[in-house]
Amino acid sequence: MSRIGNKPINLSDGVTVEVSDGNMITVKGPKGTLSQRVDPDLNIKIEGGVLTVSRPTEQKRHKAMHGLYRSLISNMVEGVHTGYKKQLELVGVGYKAAAQGKVLELNLGHSHSIFMQIPDELSVTAETQKGKNPIVTLEGIDKQLIGQVAAKIKSLRKTEPYKGKGVRFVGEQIRRKAGKTAAK
16 A cells, blocks of 8 residues: 555645646646656546545556655645755865856866756855855755756765765765774
C-alpha cells in the first residue's frame, strides 16, 4: 500500500490544476506555471480544492508510479504557490562568489574562476559579509531544477572531511575526521 500516493493534495488559493488528454498536468499559481506528463494508467481527480491520485491495480509498477507522481504534483503545487529556496555556503580561505544576472562566478581555490550559467527559471544571488563565509542563494518554482543546479555547484568543490573546506548547504553537518597525530 502506498501511503504517500493515497494522501490528498490540498490546492491553495490562487492555484489551478488542469488535466488535459494524455494525462498532461498543468499547475498555475501566483509564482508561475509548471507542466508534467503523468503515467496514463493513473487516475487524477479534482474535487472541491482537493486533488487525489489513484492507481488501477496493485501491481508493483503501479504502486511505484502512484507515490512518485503524487509527490511530483505536490511539489509543483507548492512551487507555484510559495516557491523553493536553497542556500549554499562556501567554506575556505579566499573562496568567493559573485552573481551578475544569470551568471554565477565562483572562486573555489582553483587556478581560474568558474563561470556557471544559471537556467532562466531560477534566480541566483550571492552575498558576502566580512568575517563570514559567502552564501549563494538559488530561488525558483521547480524543486527538481533547484536541486540539480545546487548539486552541480556542490560538485565543483566537494567538502573534504579534514578541514571542512568546500561547498555545502547552509546548516549541513559535515562528518569530520581526525588528522595525523604528531610523531613522538
